Amino acid sequence: MRQVYRLLLFILGNLECSSSQSIQQPRWNNDISDLHEIPENLPLDSKLATISATGLNGVDVILITYGTETERRVSFNYTKGINAVGTVYLKEEMDREEMSTWELYFKAYDSKIGPDQVREEKLTIYITDVNDNAPKFTAPFYQEEVPENALKGYIVTAITASDPDNGNGGRFSLRLESAHLYQAAFNISQKVVDGKTVGTVTLKRELDYEILSFYQYLIIATDKDPDIPLSSNVTLVIKVKDIQDSPPYFQGLPYVTEIDENVHIDHVSISNLSRIYPSINI
Ligand SMILES: [Ca+2]
Ligand SMILES: [Ca+2]
Ligand SMILES: [Ca+2]
Missing domain, CATH: 2.60.40.60 (Cadherins)
Structure with missing residues (x-):
């Protein structure tokens, strides 16, 4: 009886093992080393990149973005199929002076097996310079x-x-x-x-x-x-x-006036006599 029980465990173990071996994660068709050089003035909603993944279990593949930064920066749609193809669009303006590289993350999983068996992919965007700053x-x-x-x-x-x-x-x-x-x-x-x-x-x-x-x-x-x-x-x-660099001078020279010969000496007056001070701090 004990031998029969051991044999049963052995068969179940092998079955489980062969089942997990038959499930394969989708295969990404992109090379993460591909250079994606994008000018920083690319208009919003422009296409940034195309990515694709192939299902290896004969069913459709589902593609999604993940990570708050990726979701904030790009929008994404894809065509479902054994060969799923997705297009990445720009949602947030790029600024090379603030950040010159973006790392965007995606997941691909089999539509029947679900997201437990996912294949992740990182897409790196190299943002190239445009003259968009004045000195x-x-x-x-x-x-x-x-x-x-x-x-x-x-x-x-x-x-x-x-x-x-x-x-x-x-x-x-x-x-x-x-x-x-x-x-x-x-x-x-x-x-x-x-x-x-x-x-x-x-x-x-x-x-x-x-x-x-x-x-x-x-x-x-x-x-x-x-x-x-x-x-x-x-x-x-x-x-x-101002620097003290000018002596005062008289204006309207020469001064001429008439004095009556019989005027008292204490009442002599000369009018229109003035000095000009060229510098204000005198
Ligand atoms: Ca910029
Ligand atoms: Ca720039
Ligand atoms: Ca400049």
């Missing part, structure tokens, strides 16, 4: 003061800016722009320091507080994208600091 200044506004006796070459200020795009779209030039003729008073040069572009504003000619005490420019940064260059600007105000 950015580190400050929203610049204001400086320069003494009026400053010499040519005096450094007024140094500004920093950056552009996160790649290649020419990430390189840019700086220039000063003004609607007035005094533009020639200052210039800007630039160099890269520790990966950041630094613009240095210097004095180009002598200043005179009594002639002009206030300058205003736009610093314009334009990237070097050959097709669609992007620009941004920031205001630079330069105030000239």
Whole structure:
């Protein structure tokens, strides 16, 4: 009796083993090493990729996405069949500067056997750069003061800016722009320091507080994208600091007046005599 019982267990064990061996998970037809390079400005609802899986048990295969990030980023539909084919569409805007690679996850399972026997697949999307950022200044506004006796070459200020795009779209030039003729008073040069572009504003000619005490420019940064260059600007105000550099002088010289010869000495008066003080801090 014990031998019969052992024989029965042996047969049942073999049956179970052969049953599990006959169930095969669907086979993905994609190579996960395939490069999926997508430009970051791809419009929403555009097709990102096609994936497919083949059922090995003679029944239809079901495809699904899984993972909150995948579900947020893409929409997905597929044609059911032994060879199920799915299309992945863009649902969330891409931004290479924020994240340059997306990993999307899918599952394939046999329609009769159910999701317990699934085959997972990861689809990697490499997001390629588009020139979609104008250069950015580190400050929203610049204001400086320069003494009026400053010499040519005096450094007024140094500004920093950056552009996160790649290649020419990430390189840019700086220039000063003004609607007035005094533009020639200052210039800007630039160099890269520790990966950041630094613009240095210097004095180009002598200043005179009594002639002009206030300058205003736009610093314009334009990237070097050959097709669609992007620009941004920031205001630079330069105030000239007054220096005691002018002696007082008389205005309306020479002064002429008439005095009656018999006037009393205590009543002599001279009118319209005035001095001009060119500097305000006298
Ligand atoms: Ca971007
Ligand atoms: Ca970009
Ligand atoms: Ca750019």
